[in-house]
Amino acid sequence: MKVKQFLTEYALLTLGTALVAMGTYFFKFPNHFSTGGVTGIAVILSSIFPSISSSLFASVINVAFLLLGFGVLNRGFGVRTVYCSLLFSGMLAGLEWLVPLSGPLTDEKLLELFFGVILPALGSAILFNTQGSTGGTDILAMILKKFTSLDIGMALLYVDVLIAGSTLILIDIETGLFSLLGLVLKSVLVDSVIESLNRKKSFILVTSCPEEVCDFITHTLHRSATFWKGEGAYSHQDKWVVLTALSRAQAVALRRHLKAIDPHAFMLITNSSEIFGKGFLRA
Structure with missing residues (x-):
């Protein structure tokens, strides 16, 4: 230690x-x-x-x-x-x-x-x-x-x-x-x-700019994320889904950044007090 x-x-x-x-x-x-x-x-x-x-x-x-x-x-x-x-x-x-x-x-x-x-x-x-x-x-x-x-x-x-x-x-x-x-x-x-x-924010983002979003999460917020390809059910356009978990302060920063680079991004933000893994709680 x-x-x-x-x-x-x-x-x-x-x-x-x-x-x-x-x-x-x-x-x-x-x-x-x-x-x-x-x-x-x-x-x-x-x-x-x-x-x-x-x-x-x-x-x-x-x-x-x-x-x-x-x-x-x-x-x-x-x-x-x-x-x-x-x-x-x-x-x-x-x-x-x-x-x-x-x-x-x-x-x-x-x-x-x-x-x-x-x-x-x-x-x-x-x-x-x-x-x-x-x-x-x-x-x-x-x-x-x-x-x-x-x-x-x-x-x-x-x-x-x-x-x-x-x-x-x-x-x-x-x-x-x-x-x-x-x-x-x-x-x-x-x-x-x-x-x-223990309260943190878990994000599920649907965006057209996955590289910019993940770069901000990893290099600016020093967190990690997982992303995968998706498709809009209505528009049938290719989208990217990004999953990440952040502190409350980091969540505010990501929201502002996402609004600037992709105003049409969809964000699902939930409170969670039980996030286990590196940088969070120990299982």
Whole structure:
């Protein structure tokens, strides 16, 4: 791996972990929002044992899952997960030491819920995009996947619902309802942010100038394309069909260029967040 790529990836992993840690520490923990996962368990345990902070519980549980993963999976969950998991625990401990909180930052619970969901969702999406994870129940999922045939996604969702729902009894009804709402928002937001981060434009062009179009794509945009000969169903004239995938900025540039060289070209442009291949996602 090139040094620049390595540094970029770990900078993104650090940023993603920091967003998760800040959203959790500043907004989830003070309000006792339990939206599932390790932090949700930590919130519940802290409400049962108020002398121990949620941050400490989360760090201990995270490290415990990490050790369990090492014992069961050996190196099966990768360096990135170890890095992010330890960094997350360290950040929670550091924030608790640097910025001790005695209660919520504001009196607006709904506002704090949004920030408590949005920041970790954004961070989780960045981590997912760089094949990282803060550990916790993700490691549990890997263990279950290794030894069972369960639908891991659904199993973890049920566990998260159980954790969030338990706050209705163990903390109070209002906090429990906020926690369940936060769980729903988290589920929707993480997927939406991941799709937004990965969103590209796929083009199918019908043009009379394939050489000029492909030359612009390959030499100016530094992408590749595939083209083949076609025939207009109405005009029966020879046409060329060009297939390519570009970033949003590159898509704008290609549209402008195509308008200049072939105003009558036909363009079919679609959004896609799952394009696999060189220069895009890794399968």
